[in-house]
Amino acid sequence: MEIKKLGKADVVVIGGGIFGCAIAYYYTKNNPGKKIIVLERNELCNSATSRAAALMTIVRSKRSYIPLSLETYKAVADMEKQLGESLDMRTVGMLHVAASDARMKDLEELMEIAKEFKQPAHYISNEKAHRMCPWLKTDEAIKIGFIPNEAYCDPYLLGTFYARCAKMQGADIRQGVEVKELIMEENNAIGVNTVSGNIYADKVIIASGAWAPILAAQAGIGLPMAPVRSQYWITEKSGIFPVDSPMVLLPDAQAYARPEGGSLLFGIRESNSFSVSPKDIPSDISHFSFSPDRGAADLSEVIDQLARFFPKVYDIGLKYYIAGFSGYTPDGNLSMGIVPGITNLLFATGCVGAGISVSGGVGRAFAEMAEGRHNPFDFSDFDIQRYGKIDPFGNEWLQKCAYARSKKVSG
Ligand SMILES: Cc1cc2nc3c(=O)[nH]c(=O)nc-3n(C[C@H](O)[C@H](O)[C@H](O)COP(=O)(O)OP(=O)(O)OC[C@H]3O[C@@H](n4cnc5c(N)ncnc54)[C@H](O)[C@@H]3O)c2cc1C
Structure with a gap:
């Protein structure tokens, strides 16, 4: 009324x-x-x-x-001033790991794009990347780029x-x-x-x-x-996941990861992503079953690829599974x-x-x-x-x- x-x-x-x-x-x-x-x-x-x-x-x-x-x-900085509160955005930077010729070419292009947009970016050694992210196995990396101004937030x-x-x-x-x-x-x-x-x-x-x-x-x-499912997992806590370690993109494994308060949050792109008609999604998403096995089948399909860079993935405990829909094209x-x-x-x-x-x-x-x-x-x-x-x-x-x-x- x-x-x-x-x-x-x-x-x-x-x-x-x-x-x-x-x-x-x-x-x-x-x-x-x-x-x-x-x-x-x-x-x-x-x-x-x-x-x-x-x-x-x-x-x-x-x-x-x-x-x-x-x-x-820019908006975050302005709103923090307006509210007198911090968003607690984590500017930990992003490592881009290339382990194949095709992905190395992509990385070289990306580093040029960073320059074009005046974003700091440089290559780092495999050893340094491993020191920053102790969970990351870098033996297979051909080149690793680091873009320090990248962040994540709540x-x-x-x-x-x-x-x-x-x-x-x-x-x-x-x-x-x-x-x-x-x-x-x-x-x-x-x-x-x-x-x-x-x-x-x-x-x-x-x-x-x-x-x-x-x-x-x-x-x-x-x-x-179309609504397409995205999914990720959060591991149990471990000393190999420092809270302020960089985010990591692993295009050769079609995976990404970032720190999450002493745990690791990681997502993958499964070979058969799941999409659904908008008409079949309930208005309250918490009533939707994204994956009865909490993504286990999708993860096992790519786990060997991921383990090339994250060997602990085989035995680390997975505490949380999160999924949702984004509008893909x-x-x-x-x-x-x-x-x-x-x-x-x-x-x-x-x-x-x-x-x-x-x-x-x-x-x-x-x-x-x-x-x-x-x-x-x-x-x-x-x-x-x-x-x-x-x-x-x-x-x-x-x-x-x-x-x-x-x-x-x-x-
Ligand atoms: C698992 C996962 C991981 C992701 N990771 C990232 C990431 O790392 N970085 C990134 O940038 N993005 C990420 N995204 C994408 C990001 O979450 C979305 O792009 C973003 O939230 C879209 O916002 P939105 O406002 O369009 O949609 P939503 O947040 O879905 O909001 C739409 C709102 O519309 C309301 N609504 C719908 N119909 C009606 C109606 N008829 N009347 C009134 N209200 C209605 C719904 O209730 C809903 O609240 C991720 C998404 C998922 C699912």
């Missing part, structure tokens, strides 16, 4: 994950006096966001992500930093409010129908994560992304922006497992676009129409997106 009295907002955002919260932060910061409402059907950041390994990778082979991630680091805390700052700046953030339908007048979005009534707005932003294709379909858009590029011909509807979607890292850039971009201003970032690689017409619920599409994750070798 209360919502019915709200009348009209300038912007309504569907979804209170890290994208929705970051948009609210930038929108209220850059447009004082304007009204933005964020609607989250559960609790803030309950879904993909709180499950992320939260590597905030800056230097990547995909250049178009880099300015977005750099913006996240993703839930970062999401709620955005939300708390947004609230301080005037955002109206509502939890427990589910959006049932977009309200469209032909090809123009004018609001949303929620469990408690209608909210009208000049701009509607879909930031509903794995479920985004369901709402997009109501506007006639086949949103090119066949080319590994984000899927977001606007669609010509559909007015006042924006898509902050298709995060490709990098949403924590790029959240600052995504938040700023949508805050600008929602006001009809120029997007300060280049979104041309992320164009929603780049695949033409697709059926985001069809098996063929779901498989294509899952395959893209299986082949992913970057962080």
